[in-house]
Amino acid sequence: MADLRALAAVYVRLVASRIRAHLEYPVSFSLQLVGTALLTLIDFVAIAVIFVNVPELGEWTVGEVALLYALATISFALTDLAIGHLDLFPQMIRDGTFDQILVRPLPSLLQVVTMDFAPRRIGKVIQGVVVLVLALVLLDVDWTVARALAIPLAIAAGAIIYASVWVALATIAFWIVDAIEVVNAFTYGGSFLSQYPIGIFARWLQGLVVFVVPLAFVAYFPALYVLGKDDALGLPQALSFASPLVAVLAALVAGAVWRNAVRHYRSAGG
């Protein structure tokens, strides 16, 4: 436990130094904040524009899709805030700077995710919360204590699921450093996919996000539970509650994959 606390202290210190570094360029940083706000706003424009033209999408109303969007976005924004800098990690393999990480007395993954930290990404979390409030205003949810608890639980579980998928797939860089864009399909692509009702996608894609890369547990199953909607996929009702369990499993798998990949690391210097 003392170990964990020490690690948390190191984490906070590293992140704080990264934040200070970003504030060194104030004009650029302000533009980044505006850019992030605009980018995330635009993200929701796609859904808004669709519902300007049609009343329903796969039997989901605008309020219901907004709930999916909010759950998917807040989870992903938290993941992006915490570990978004895994994007820079293939460059470390290419340059051979990953060697330095291996000789320092801290877990390699912790060092990689604290290489940089973008405080502007908080903007995205806030935007998700705004859409969540909007969704709850639009919807007429039949509230129970369990349903109210399901929302924060889904967000936490979703963030862990995204992070696990990201970490596990980023290890591809240990083998094929140029192929890292594949990861984007499941991270950015996964966050995009989770914003929509899974029922509108092809059967094979539904199978993929339920059984292989568990993105359906980020927003879809929790939203079904909160809304009291039937699953278009015809899967057991119990899956609506499975997100936290799936998150723990995903994290364990991702951790194992990362450790195994690091053992196979061969430096660029030969």
Added chain:
Amino acid sequence: MRLYFELARRGYRRYSAYPAATVAGLFTNIFFGLLLAYILLAVYAETDEIGGYDVRDAIAYVWISQGLFSVVAIFGPSWFDLAIRVRSGDVATDLQRPLDLQLSTLAQDVGRAWYQLFFRAIPQFVLGAIIFEITIPNEAGRWLLFAVSIALAIPVSFGIRFMLNLCSFWLLDHRGPTLLALALNNVLSGMIVPLAFFPGSLDTLARLLPFASMLQAPIDIYVGEPIGGNAATALTLQVGWAVALYLMGRMMLAAGTRKLVLQGG
């Protein structure tokens, strides 16, 4: 001329040297394309036509836009090349070379675009056309205009990125302007949803801006819905933006160079 042709070839080879990156990019674009295609199919389950686009036009839009994504570099590594050289000061060396910085960067970018066209856009489009039912124009003339429009989209996209890179002369850090440009690029080029889906006059307004000239314009020509109802108008607008952005980039480079010299390089 020979020199710029050679530079374009180098630009092409710079990307062809990394086939794994191409395959990975192709995979990700196809995945996004599939998601977007299923979303639009669900939209068209509720309606027959939106802003002149029927379902087959909309699915054609998906595969052309995903293909052009890398050709016109809606986003990608080519965004920062020059900005990083400005920040590090390497641009001083570039400016000493006996060639025009803007033209030589353009030449390399055209080479990059050709590579992306052959190895990303065309395979993706063919795959999309096989899996889904999409609009396939049967007049040769429209295919020709479509090709011309894609060729014009490349200098327009270059013009926007070049100016974005030059912001570094004043701000040093390129991340802020990049995010802002990324937001505008994504929504106003038609990358996220077809501009035809925009309500009322927002649609026309967006199509007049330079962002539409790099993505939506060729697609509109392909499906037979160009701005003003005729391809000549759309192409003229593209030429206008390509030239205007080039001249603006030139002025910005001159101002940036002056600033660099004052600082002592």
